[in-house]
Amino acid sequence: MVKKFWSNKLHRRINDALSIVVLLLAGYLILAPFAPNAGYYTKQIVAAQPENKSQDIEAKTAQLYIPKLDFDQPILEGENAQILSRGIWRRPNTSKPDLGGNTVIVGHRFYRSRPADFYHLDKLKNGDSIQIDWDHARYTYKVTNTLVVNPDATHIEADSHEPMLTLYTCTPLWTATNRLVIQAKLVETTP
Amino acid sequence: MKEWHRTIILVGLILAALLVMWWSNQQYQTNFIETL
Numbered sequence: 001m002v003k004k005f006w007s008n009k010l011h012r013r014i015n016d017a018l019s020i021v022v023l024l025l026a027g028y029l030i031l032a033p034f035a036p037n038a039g040y041y042t043k044q045i046v047a048a049q050p051e052n053k054s055q056d057i058e059a060k061t062a063q064l065y066i067p068k069l070d071f072d073q074p075i076l077e078g079e080n081a082q083i084l085s086r087g088i089w090r091r092p093n094t095s096k097p098d099l100g101g102n103t104v105i106v107g108h109r110f111y112r113s114r115p116a117d118f119y120h121l122d123k124l125k126n127g128d129s130i131q132i133d134w135d136h137a138r139y140t141y142k143v144t145n146t147l148v149v150n151p152d153a154t155h156i157e158a159d160s161h162e163p164m165l166t167l168y169t170c171t172p173l174w175t176a177t178n179r180l181v182i183q184a185k186l187v188e189t190t191p
Numbered sequence: 192m193k194e195w196h197r198t199i200i201l202v203g204l205i206l207a208a209l210l211v212m213w214w215s216n217q218q219y220q221t222n223f224i225e226t227l
Contacts, residue, residue: 011194018201025208174215 033174036115040069040123063133064088064105069120075105075132084108088117091157097134097186100163104156109169109180118169122146122180130165130184137191141165141184148178156181 062075076089083089088107095101108116124130130141141164148171149156156166156179163186171180 011198015194015197015201018198018205022201022204022208025205029208029211 036119040120061133061135062090065131065133066124066128067131068128069123071117071120073117075134085111094157094166095159097132097139097163097165098137102158102160102164102166103132104166104168106167107169109171109173118167121167121169121182122171122173124182130167130182132165137189139163139165139186140188140190142187143182143184145181145183147181147183149181151176151179153179156183162186 062077063072064075065072073087076083076087077092078089079092081089084107088105090096091104091106094104097103107118107121109118109121110116124143124146126143126145128143130143132139132141156168165184165186167182167184168179170176171178
């Protein structure tokens with residue numbers, strides 16, 4: 001009696017439940033890569049982003065703001081790349097905004113199967129504005145170059161005569177095959 | 192098809208999907224700061 005109940009009814013219900021799980025997982029795998037972009041473009045349509053969101057310079061001593069992406073996050077300092085799990089990281093071997101040269105900031109494109117800090121970095125184009133609040137001053141940069149390089153292209157972190165900002169993350173999306181690099185030159189400093 | 196066959200196939204598909212998600216994430220994290 002018990003065996004008949006198991007094989008005919010309960011087992012079929014368990015299989016039906018498993019089928020639903022399979023369908024949900026398949027749907028997630030197919031749709032997950034598109035979900036962040038859908039959210040990004042919806043937000044662009046619903047509300048135009050303000051040009052200058054980080055008003056309180058005094059309160060933020062190391063903050064990166066990208067108006068086009070509505071990105072506003074603190075810049076983390078540290079020697080170990082593990083800090084990237086908590087946010088964007090200024091590479092310690094590179095310059096700082098107040099020292100001129102090449103300031104390099106990196107971030108995850110995605111982390112633990114979820115979109116991360118620099119997910120939308122590929123949407124930056126030449127002329128877009130990037131701001132850094134650093135040590136009670138605001139540094140405004142304009143994007144001058146976007147490029148894709150191999151992971152061993154260490155020249156993108158080389159110092160420069162002109163003050164500039166370099167952001168990079170992984171590309172193509174969901175892989176670590178190459179690096180997407182955004183280079184921007186300093187256009188304004190507001191004390 | 193017997194119910195047990197169906198169970199095995201479904202569990203296999205679930206494990207395969209989880210493996211793809213884990214592998215994708217693992218590959219990304221181990222390669223991110225490779226040389227830069």
